[in-house]
Amino acid sequence: MSSGSLRRRAQSGILARLRGHLVVSCQAPAGSPLKATAHMYAMAEAALLGGAAGIRAQGYDDVQAIARLGHPVIGLIKRDEPGSAVYITPRACDVELLAAAGAQIVASDATGRTRASGETTEQLVAAAHQSGALFMADVDCVDAALAAVEAGADLVGTTLSGYTLGPIPHEPDIELVAELARRLTVPVVAEGRYRTPEQVRAAFDACAWSVVVGGAITDPVALTRRLVSACSHHLLPETLGDDA
Numbered sequence: 001m002s003s004g005s006l007r008r009r010a011q012s013g014i015l016a017r018l019r020g021h022l023v024v025s026c027q028a029p030a031g032s033p034l035k036a037t038a039h040m041y042a043m044a045e046a047a048l049l050g051g052a053a054g055i056r057a058q059g060y061d062d063v064q065a066i067a068r069l070g071h072p073v074i075g076l077i078k079r080d081e082p083g084s085a086v087y088i089t090p091r092a093c094d095v096e097l098l099a100a101a102g103a104q105i106v107a108s109d110a111t112g113r114t115r116a117s118g119e120t121t122e123q124l125v126a127a128a129h130q131s132g133a134l135f136m137a138d139v140d141c142v143d144a145a146l147a148a149v150e151a152g153a154d155l156v157g158t159t160l161s162g163y164t165l166g167p168i169p170h171e172p173d174i175e176l177v178a179e180l181a182r183r184l185t186v187p188v189v190a191e192g193r194y195r196t197p198e199q200v201r202a203a204f205d206a207c208a209w210s211v212v213v214g215g216a217i218t219d220p221v222a223l224t225r226r227l228v229s230a231c232s233h234h235l236l237p238e239t240l241g242d243d244a
């Protein structure tokens, strides 16, 4: 058995560690003052202290640092490529890098949109498996999920639901979680716009394997904005100005 297959067999224990648990996505958006590996590492430590079972992390350096904490890591590399809308781990070489950095699971766009490289989901799955990692398909709909499982994905996330067509909804897509859990035999991860304990519970009620929460925990800029929008200075008539 190749070293990749041996390592991958060990990784299936990773799925058991995530079952029924919260995974926290520790990623800082471009321009955030928190965009540094040290900050994301501290964020991951805080999430684990709070009871998260795993971390979703972006970029080689963050994945490598966070993997040292000894908990399951879902790794991805976000990269815009000309001529394609695919930006989550678009290439097989990204998959190999993430596995080398210590990600036991590599997440990649599996929406069915064409990758700039022309590589297929089968090729990215093969790269993950040869590197000893599991492949998480980030999908937006049922058809994409079915195709990803056919291509060999080990787990499927609703990560990209609401991000491939029209305006981004406010609520998470719990219906998609329920539908995928009914139709797939691989674990279904609920991800995207989860903000409250009620939503997390609803995802588990819909048979999610794990729930990934990002911005509601790790984006203080967005969290501050939400509360600032309720402050009374927004309600003052403009004519009063700041000195009133």
Ligand SMILES: CC(=O)N[C@H](C=O)[C@@H](O)[C@H](O)[C@H](O)COP(=O)(O)O
Binding pocket: 025, 027, 076, 088, 159, 160, 163, 191, 192, 193, 194, 212, 213, 214, 215, 216
């Ligand atoms: C759509 C996309 O690019 N999602 C990314 C995937 O890695 C991240 O930016 C999200 O933060 C993550 O999916 C968690 O979602 P939320 O931050 O909504 O809890």
